[in-house]
Amino acid sequence: MMLQVKNITKRFGGLQALSNVSFDLPEGQILGLIGPNGAGKTTLFNVINGVYTPDEGQVIFRGKNVTGKKPYHLAHLGMARTHQIVRPLNELSVRENVMAGSCFGRENRILREAYEIAEEVINFVGLETRIDQLAGSLNVAQKKRLEMARALAARPYLLLLDEVLAGLNPSEIFQMVETIRKIREQEITIIMIEHVMHAVMNVSDRIFVLDYGSQIAEGTPSEIANDQKVIEAYLGDPKLAQKLMDHLD
Amino acid sequence: MKDSTNITLTPPRRASQHAGLKLWLSPGIWITLLLVLLVGLLPVITGNAATREVIFTMLLSVVLATNLNIILGYTGYVSFGHVVFFGIGGYTGLFMLSQYNAPIWLALFAGGLVAGTLAFLVGKAILRLRGAYFALATIGINEAMRAFVGNFPPFGAATGISLNFGIYQDYGGAAQALWMTYILLLGLALFSVILSYLIKTSKFGLSLLTIREDEDAAEVIGVTTPNAKTWSYVISAIIPGMVGVLFFFKNGNIEPAEAFRLNTSIETIVMVMLGGQGTVLGPVLGAAGYQRLRGFLLTNPLFKDIQLSVAGLLLLLIILFIPSGAVGWLRKRFPRLRKVLQ
Numbered sequence: 001m002m003l004q005v006k007n008i009t010k011r012f013g014g015l016q017a018l019s020n021v022s023f024d025l026p027e028g029q030i031l032g033l034i035g036p037n038g039a040g041k042t043t044l045f046n047v048i049n050g051v052y053t054p055d056e057g058q059v060i061f062r063g064k065n066v067t068g069k070k071p072y073h074l075a076h077l078g079m080a081r082t083h084q085i086v087r088p089l090n091e092l093s094v095r096e097n098v099m100a101g102s103c104f105g106r107e108n109r110i111l112r113e114a115y116e117i118a119e120e121v122i123n124f125v126g127l128e129t130r131i132d133q134l135a136g137s138l139n140v141a142q143k144k145r146l147e148m149a150r151a152l153a154a155r156p157y158l159l160l161l162d163e164v165l166a167g168l169n170p171s172e173i174f175q176m177v178e179t180i181r182k183i184r185e186q187e188i189t190i191i192m193i194e195h196v197m198h199a200v201m202n203v204s205d206r207i208f209v210l211d212y213g214s215q216i217a218e219g220t221p222s223e224i225a226n227d228q229k230v231i232e233a234y235l236g237d238p239k240l241a242q243k244l245m246d247h248l249d
Numbered sequence: 250m251k252d253s254t255n256i257t258l259t260p261p262r263r264a265s266q267h268a269g270l271k272l273w274l275s276p277g278i279w280i281t282l283l284l285v286l287l288v289g290l291l292p293v294i295t296g297n298a299a300t301r302e303v304i305f306t307m308l309l310s311v312v313l314a315t316n317l318n319i320i321l322g323y324t325g326y327v328s329f330g331h332v333v334f335f336g337i338g339g340y341t342g343l344f345m346l347s348q349y350n351a352p353i354w355l356a357l358f359a360g361g362l363v364a365g366t367l368a369f370l371v372g373k374a375i376l377r378l379r380g381a382y383f384a385l386a387t388i389g390i391n392e393a394m395r396a397f398v399g400n401f402p403p404f405g406a407a408t409g410i411s412l413n414f415g416i417y418q419d420y421g422g423a424a425q426a427l428w429m430t431y432i433l434l435l436g437l438a439l440f441s442v443i444l445s446y447l448i449k450t451s452k453f454g455l456s457l458l459t460i461r462e463d464e465d466a467a468e469v470i471g472v473t474t475p476n477a478k479t480w481s482y483v484i485s486a487i488i489p490g491m492v493g494v495l496f497f498f499k500n501g502n503i504e505p506a507e508a509f510r511l512n513t514s515i516e517t518i519v520m521v522m523l524g525g526q527g528t529v530l531g532p533v534l535g536a537a538g539y540q541r542l543r544g545f546l547l548t549n550p551l552f553k554d555i556q557l558s559v560a561g562l563l564l565l566l567i568i569l570f571i572p573s574g575a576v577g578w579l580r581k582r583f584p585r586l587r588k589v590l591q
Binding site: 049051070071072075076081083087088089090091092096099100101103104105106110111114150154 | 452458459462465468470
């Protein structure tokens with residue numbers, strides 16, 4: 001089992017951000033994490049990769065209890081993530097950004113090796129023409145690819161993707177989905193938070209739905225698309241409900 | 250994203266093409282080293298003691314600025330009270346020299362060791378603070394140390410420590426001792442520049458730059474931030490501690506107000522910002538340029554009383570208009586210079 005999340009509860013003051021969330025993620029799968037805005041998806045990511053310590057519950061990563069470990073411990077153990085709001089290292093070049101992923105992530109590479117790995121990964125995400133530019137000079141779509149390259153350069157076991165499709169145009173979305181499929185072919189397990197329904201439904205093996213910090217459904221994409229509770233949860237958000245309905249057609 | 254992307258599509262280019270990896274071939278380090286060496290050897294060649302005093306002040310600033318740059322420019326933490334390491338190093342050295350008649354090299358070693366140890370302990374405590382809180386805490390540490398040393402009898406409390414003039418006889422008399430001090434300072438300045446360059450082009454340096462750019466992202470990427478920050482703070486403290494010994498050995502005495510002068514800290518920050526934080530050459534240029542300006546202001550009847558205000562104004566203008574300093578500005582303006590200006 002790649003990841004087991006057991007009864008996670010996280011509170012911020014009076015706000016119950018996550019209540020009693022549990023799921024298991026086998027190796028090699030893609031888990032889609034969906035839910036309305038404010039459902040606690042990013043908070044769950046933050047608990048999984050150690051940015052927050054949960055108030056209750058446990059996170060078991062590859063058989064090891066990692067609850068309360070720091071993000072860098074988890075990075076060393078083989079977890080990598082991208083951020084919803086991109087966090088490029090602006091004054092460093094694209095290459096140096098990706099080298100950092102390789103140097104300090106799971107494989108703990110020396111600079112010389114990281115240099116070559118960075119080049120491969122940058123080619124893989126299609127940023128090779130920008131390789132020596134400063135990360136701060138990229139546009140949003142490129143920054144998203146950069147975040148992904150930085151995470152991949154660590155050669156992680158588990159990759160957490162936080163809305164990598166948001167803000168991309170349809171052709172960029174298509175290309176990014178292809179990239180995600182290719183990442184899976186490298187036997188990297190993925191959890192992805194996504195609002196672009198057709199993409200997440202297409203690419204995920206299983207879907208996990210959060211609403212107000214609680215799990216309301218879990219299953220295969222077709223089970224989720226027909227789940228009454230999920231449809232109800234999304235009715236609060238007409239645009240998303242519409243997208244979900246489109247998928248059913 | 251390209252349609253034909255494949256993870257093993259193209260053979261990677263030779264690693265040595267990366268400017269940062271071909272360490273000793275990079276012109277960036279040689280330009281800086283040659284600059285320090287040429288200016289530093291000037292008084293040695295001419296044998297002129299007056300020139301030596303001018304360059305001594307300049308080299309002292311080069312050392313302080315270059316080392317401050319490791320925590321300020323590379324790691325992105327504004328250490329406002331960095332003079333505390335200079336002061337405590339000086340006190341340690343003079344204590345050893347006066348009480349135990351220790352040779353100068355041992356005093357230098359002790360000064361560096363105590364400064365580094367202090368940085369380690371202080372760093373563990375205050376490097377968890379960010380931004381202005383860290384800067385304020387470093388001022389607090391400096392003021393606390395000044396107050397402590399000023400009431401610490403082994404260090405002579407408020408009157409400080411004075412060296413017996415006879416101590417210079419061990420080095421062939423006062424004149425010889427001054428030259429020796431100068432050569433040692435030049436050596437430490439060159440060493441500081443090399444160290445700064447080695448750090449910048451190392452994996453450790455990359456971890457510091459990552460922290461500077463985004464500390465939370467650095468943690469997620471896998472940088473063990475508490476360790477990286479602490480070690481960069483320790484490294485930035487050691488050589489300032491050693492030059493503290495040299496400066497006060499040359500001076501003959503040390504007292505709290507002189508050793509822990511906050512103005513020195515601020516002026517060092519101005520130098521780093523002026524030349525270009527986060528670069529190897531920047532702090533050297535900034536230190537030399539600032540000392541030239543200061544020399545001019547101090548001898549000018551109009552400015553001699555307000556030379557510190559000029560430093561403050563300078564800092565304000567730099568932060569407003571060229572926050573990356575002279576070298577940073579040149580690198581941005583002329584990308585071709587990036588290979589040459591490290």
